[in-house]
């Protein structure tokens with residue numbers, strides 16, 4: 001008799017303009033993982049993205065192995081067959097690494113029969129992905145604000161590729177060989193799910209190049225002028241409520257999605273970003289509510305209530321008109337989903 005677990009984790013758009021490392025929206029684009037325990041064969045299966053299928057290297061399985069080892073299990077129950085179907089594009093600012101970490105924690109919880117609460121799962125996610133915005137939204141769903149209690153992460157913890165350079169990964173790997181496994185302290189992440197009008201959809205324009213979150217974070221300055229911090233705090237406070245109004249106020253939201261903390265420092269990594277942010281507004285683009293970089297980029301997120309395809313066309317044209325032949329893009333119109341990550345258990349023969 002086998003048991004199959006179907007794990008579903010949504011993509012996320014983090015920051016939403018001023019909420020750097022704070023805000024996240026979960027979107028109707030999914031990473032799915034199917035794990036079958038006590039099948040006839042031990043094997044790591046399909047991964048559409050061409051990522052490593054070595055369980056000690058792949059972010060989903062590395063995360064699961066970390067959580068299992070925190071519970072005294074050094075490996076997956078044997079044999080475990082894992083099939084990954086990833087529809088979230090990598091390195092585009094749609095939370096692929098956050099989704100992989102969340103999936104890994106759910107995978108360990110399922111195959112190890114750990115019965116972790118979502119709050120405890122968030123602790124594990126935050127030991128690996130150091131900013132809470134993506135993982136909190138992917139785990140619980142909807143429009144989510146979160147903060148993190150500072151913790152010591154030295155020791156034997158896998159690091160999300162999104163946050164560590166390859167050099168740092170090698171250093172961490174060397175440290176891990178010699179250190180004790182580090183359990184997360186309890187309650188290191190706190191979140192609230194905020195209201196978001198059902199009229200709002202996410203127009204996502206996804207450039208056909210990858211930008212590692214680690215690179216986009218390395219572009220940020222070490223300190224900020226107080227006027228820029230205040231600029232973001234003012235907008236963020238308004239944004240938390242403005243998106244929840246049944247009839248959203250376009251100009252209120254448009255201004256509330258402006259940012260001076262991360263986008264200005266990342267613009268050289270995303271050709272066309274300044275022009276896109278400066279060109280489209282609710283007067284010249286009906287239906288538009290606000291526009292920003294999705295996560296660390298390069299995807300552009302436009303929140304809108306109408307004229308989705310026209311909004312997408314305008315943004316795509318700016319990318320297409322960049323020097324040296326322009327930048328190819330894909331367009332996805334996504335819903336903001338209120339359900340976060342889930343895992344369904346099915347007893348019986350599988351695959």
Ligand SMILES: Nc1ncnc2c1ncn2[C@@H]1O[C@H](COP(=O)(O)OP(=O)(O)O)[C@@H](O)[C@H]1O
Nearest residue numbers: 059090091092093095096097100161162212213
């Ligand atoms: N489904 C997945 N399985 C394994 N690793 C993944 C998966 N999704 C993302 N990753 C890892 O996360 C990296 C991308 O993370 P990051 O630079 O933060 O971009 P993103 O904005 O997409 O989260 C990938 O290069 C890969 O190493």
Ligand SMILES: N[C@@H](CCOP(=O)(O)O)C(=O)O
Nearest residue numbers: 014021093094095213295296
């Ligand atoms: N707050 C983070 C969010 C990164 O999101 P991702 O989807 O690009 O991984 C940041 O802006 O660095």
